Amino acid sequence: MNAFKPHSSHWGAFSGRYEGGKLEILPHPGDPDPSPLLGNLPAVADSPARVRQPAVRRGWLEGKPGNADMRGMDEYVEIGWPQALDLVAKELGRVYGEYGAKAVFGGSYGWSSAGRFHHAQSQIHRFLNVLGGYVRSVNTYSSGAASVIIPHVLGPYDTFDRKSVTWDAIERSTGLVMAFGGMAIKNADVHGGGISKHVVRQKLSGAAARGARFISVSPLKDDFPHGLEVEWLPMTPGTDVALMLGLAHVLVTEGLHDRGFLDRYTVGYDHFENYLLGRSDGQPKDAEWAAKICSIEAGTIREIARAMARSRTLITVSHSLQRADYGEQPVWMGIVLASMLGQMGLDGGGYSYSLGALGNIGKSQLAAPLPTLSQFRNAVADFIPVARIADMLLNPGAGFHYNGQLLHYPDIRLVYWVGGNPFHHHQDLNRLRTAFRRPETIIVHETAWTSTARHADIVLPATTTLERDDIGAADRDDLMIAMKKLIEPVGEARDDYDIFSEIARRLGQFESFTENRTSREWLSYLFETTRAALDAGGYDAPDFEAFWQRGELRLPLKPDEGGPARAFRDDPSASPLPTPSGRIEIFSKTIDDFGYDDCAGHPRWYPARIEANHVYPLHLVCNQPHQRLHSQLDYGAFSRSTKISGREPVRINPADAQARGIADGDIVRLFNERGSCLAAAVLSADVRQGVMQLATGAWFEPHEASAENAMCIHGNPNILTRDIGTSKLAQGCTGQITTVEAERYAGELPPVRILDRMTFAQ
Ligand SMILES: Nc1nc2c(c(=O)[nH]1)N[C@H]1C(S)=C(S)[C@@H](COP(=O)(O)OP(=O)(O)OC[C@H]3O[C@@H](n4cnc5c(=O)[nH]c(N)nc54)[C@H](O)[C@@H]3O)O[C@H]1N2
Ligand SMILES: Nc1nc2c(c(=O)[nH]1)N[C@H]1C(S)=C(S)[C@@H](COP(=O)(O)OP(=O)(O)OC[C@H]3O[C@@H](n4cnc5c(=O)[nH]c(N)nc54)[C@H](O)[C@@H]3O)O[C@H]1N2
Numbered sequence: 001m002n003a004f005k006p007h008s009s010h011w012g013a014f015s016g017r018y019e020g021g022k023l024e025i026l027p028h029p030g031d032p033d034p035s036p037l038l039g040n041l042p043a044v045a046d047s048p049a050r051v052r053q054p055a056v057r058r059g060w061l062e063g064k065p066g067n068a069d070m071r072g073m074d075e076y077v078e079i080g081w082p083q084a085l086d087l088v089a090k091e092l093g094r095v096y097g098e099y100g101a102k103a104v105f106g107g108s109y110g111w112s113s114a115g116r117f118h119h120a121q122s123q124i125h126r127f128l129n130v131l132g133g134y135v136r137s138v139n140t141y142s143s144g145a146a147s148v149i150i151p152h153v154l155g156p157y158d159t160f161d162r163k164s165v166t167w168d169a170i171e172r173s174t175g176l177v178m179a180f181g182g183m184a185i186k187n188a189d190v191h192g193g194g195i196s197k198h199v200v201r202q203k204l205s206g207a208a209a210r211g212a213r214f215i216s217v218s219p220l221k222d223d224f225p226h227g228l229e230v231e232w233l234p235m236t237p238g239t240d241v242a243l244m245l246g247l248a249h250v251l252v253t254e255g256l257h258d259r260g261f262l263d264r265y266t267v268g269y270d271h272f273e274n275y276l277l278g279r280s281d282g283q284p285k286d287a288e289w290a291a292k293i294c295s296i297e298a299g300t301i302r303e304i305a306r307a308m309a310r311s312r313t314l315i316t317v318s319h320s321l322q323r324a325d326y327g328e329q330p331v332w333m334g335i336v337l338a339s340m341l342g343q344m345g346l347d348g349g350g351y352s353y354s355l356g357a358l359g360n361i362g363k364s365q366l367a368a369p370l371p372t373l374s375q376f377r378n379a380v381a382d383f384i385p386v387a388r389i390a391d392m393l394l395n396p397g398a399g400f401h402y403n404g405q406l407l408h409y410p411d412i413r414l415v416y417w418v419g420g421n422p423f424h425h426h427q428d429l430n431r432l433r434t435a436f437r438r439p440e441t442i443i444v445h446e447t448a449w450t451s452t453a454r455h456a457d458i459v460l461p462a463t464t465t466l467e468r469d470d471i472g473a474a475d476r477d478d479l480m481i482a483m484k485k486l487i488e489p490v491g492e493a494r495d496d497y498d499i500f501s502e503i504a505r506r507l508g509q510f511e512s513f514t515e516n517r518t519s520r521e522w523l524s525y526l527f528e529t530t531r532a533a534l535d536a537g538g539y540d541a542p543d544f545e546a547f548w549q550r551g552e553l554r555l556p557l558k559p560d561e562g563g564p565a566r567a568f569r570d571d572p573s574a575s576p577l578p579t580p581s582g583r584i585e586i587f588s589k590t591i592d593d594f595g596y597d598d599c600a601g602h603p604r605w606y607p608a609r610i611e612a613n614h615v616y617p618l619h620l621v622c623n624q625p626h627q628r629l630h631s632q633l634d635y636g637a638f639s640r641s642t643k644i645s646g647r648e649p650v651r652i653n654p655a656d657a658q659a660r661g662i663a664d665g666d667i668v669r670l671f672n673e674r675g676s677c678l679a680a681a682v683l684s685a686d687v688r689q690g691v692m693q694l695a696t697g698a699w700f701e702p703h704e705a706s707a708e709n710a711m712c713i714h715g716n717p718n719i720l721t722r723d724i725g726t727s728k729l730a731q732g733c734t735g736q737i738t739t740v741e742a743e744r745y746a747g748e749l750p751p752v753r754i755l756d757r758m759t760f761a762q
């Protein structure tokens with residue numbers, strides 16, 4: 001009998017055993033609320049979706065003129081490793097030689113897998129930097145708008161906004177949680193790098209037992225942990241800023257705002273108040289005005305504003321709100337609203353950005369650094385905001401605005417993607433398909449035949465974490481895990497590190513890339529950073545071999561002292577914020593000076609560029625899936641168990657379904673001016689009328705790959721979303737919401753094959 005060995009994933013620590021051709025998974029015994037996503041893992045060992053051998057797209061291999069137009073339609077030829085590595089090395093040599101590093105896009109966005117050394121993004125960035133650099137991407141699909149606006153108004157992203165309020169403080173002190181975008185427990189299942197304890201449900205229950213009140217502002221009722229008493233405000237998607245302004249207006253007109261706090265800790269409030277009260281534009285943003293926009297009654301808005309002023313109130317703003325038109329505004333306006341309440345820095349009060357979106361936010365900080373692989377320096381200065389990938393490929397040389405700068409898109413000849421799935425994460429997939437025909441070469445390392453792999457020229461089979469040893473550790477998680485190899489590599493899969501090492505060897509860079517260390521030597525070398533810090537702090541500090549034997553190591557935590565918000569509150573001159581004024585910027589002169597028409601000097605209401613209309617009357621919420629992490633392991637048992645007739649479920653309000661003759665379980669076609677997809681209807685009153693909800697992550701499978709406007713037969717919402725930046729300030733992704741029409745699909749049902757089959761040219 002094999003023993004169970006420790007391992008870890010973005011959705012939880014666990015142990016695994018491979019026995020009799022089957023992989024068994026047990027959640028970590030210390031996890032009070034393990035994630036059902038663990039159920040997707042066993043399929044990794046034998047799924048037909050795995051990439052088993054290097055493969056090359058036929059048109060590219062044969063160098064046919066115009067072959068790039070065949071991406072996504074062409075056949076693949078399986079080849080051996082030596083030939084594959086030679087091809088990649090030769091092509092990299094050619095492109096770096098002919099065009100230079102500025103022609104290589106290595107942004108390679110994606111979550112890849114847990115594990116500090118084999119982390120795919122670290123590996124590819126290090127590798128490309130050894131070769132001379134690459135065009136990178138900045139920011140994330142998660143928080144494109146927030147990560148640009150927050151530094152202007154509060155200081156570094158992920159500091160004041162996410163490191164001040166803990167779950168312990170909420171359990172202890174919060175009276176009212178006002179959650180814009182809810183706090184969907186499904187999202188707290190995961191945290192990048194790992195999560196050994198899922199605590200959100202438990203902590204919120206603790207606060208509830210003390211009498212805390214929860215209000216969830218969302219088009220979906222179940223955007224809050226099930227079983228807790230929560231008031232649901234089913235608002236029109238995209239209108240949170242109007243609601244926040246309505247609340248702010250009540251505070252001011254009823255004298256409930258904290259003038260003392262505003263004077264001492266913020267700048268520019270008066271400027272904002274002129275707008276709020278309509279002195280500057282003739283339109284007071286009162287509760288009646290807000291009610292018309294967000295469809296929450298004015299009386300409710302007034303009652304909530306008063307309760308906010310009365311209670312120890314925590315305002316949370318989810319990521320989803322800013323993954324939309326003018327996404328900077330709700331993040332900023334949430335900060336202004338919390339400032340008006342004057343509770344920033346009080347225990348369990350104030351503001352927390354995206355609390356609950358990832359399971360470790362709201363936990364205490366680690367008191368020791370984590371092992372980190374050096375990526376070296378990138379010699380190329382050019383970058384794109386991450387969601388501008390299609391714009392870049394389609395418009396080389398064109399100018400674009402970003403955070404006060406006018407930049408230009410580089411001319412990309414080669415795209416190298418490792419650990420991400422743009423055909424999952426990007427919007428308007430028909431446009432992305434066109435953009436992916438532009439480069440001369442696309443190279444991908446993948447564990448599975450995702451749609452991105454099926455649009456590449458060279459596909460190299462990568463191992464999953466289950467096939468290699470690594471160190472599992474994550475921000476704000478106090479357990480470091482010896483992730484031990486559980487199964488042999490599937491097919492001919494190799495570790496990304498080994499693949500890059502062999503290509504580097506062919507380009508004369510083996511030593512620079514590997515520093516002559518084996519993977520195992522790297523693990524013990526990287527572990528040393530943490531060990532030395534633990535030792536210096538007087539903590540338990542085993543050497544690497546002892547850690548590996550034990551299987552896990554408890555890391556020390558810093559005491560919960562209220563974080564940067566408390567320090568600022570206690571003494572704003574000794575602990576000023578790293579903003580131009582040293583205070584919370586309700587008005588930002590910097591942003592005002594940019595002169596943008598889509599992001600002014602203070603937060604304001606902009607009607608969404610996309611509104612439901614008579615042609616596409618339904619809002620489609622394209623949120624994170626509860627049954628997987630993004631597109632990962634869509635072939636796994638848990639993800640599949642939620643499909644209906646092999647399609648992704650789309651939820652629709654019964655009234656909207658009835659008006660269209662749609663019954664529960666029917667296959668429907670969703671469509672708009674950009675594209676269409678099939679999905680399986682689930683009638684649910686948890687979805688506000690006028691709204692449908694289709695999670696991301698079903699692997700894109702076109703009905704006819706050669707069609708100009710392909711229909712996805714599996715249910716990927718990104719065939720419908722818009723590829724438009726949030727604003728000139730941040731250029732973030734706006735994929736959360738789009739508008740569609742839906743109809744019963746009466747045509748013959750094409751079988752979904754992408755999770756089960758990949759055929760090769762003989
Ligand atoms: N419409 C819409 N679109 C969205 C969103 C939305 O809300 N709405 N959300 C956005 C957000 S927040 C995000 S973060 C993105 C997520 O987008 P991604 O991070 O790109 O999605 P993943 O499915 O996690 O892709 C990771 C890929 O890496 C592969 N992989 C895993 N481990 C390894 C490894 O060790 N080596 C290699 N070579 N490959 C590996 C997996 O097989 C998988 O294909 O999606 C964005 N897209
Ligand atoms: N299980 C699971 N968990 C995940 C992920 C996953 O793929 N699977 N992905 C992780 C990642 S990378 C990220 S970035 C986070 C994302 O965290 P979020 O972006 O917060 O997550 P979403 O589920 O996309 O959106 C949360 C909810 O916001 C609501 N919403 C949408 N539009 C609006 C609106 O205009 N106003 C209001 N008030 N509400 C709105 C939707 O009903 C939606 O369910 O989740 C993380 N957690």
Ligand SMILES: [Mo]
Pocket residue numbers: 140141142143
């Ligand atoms: Mo994300």
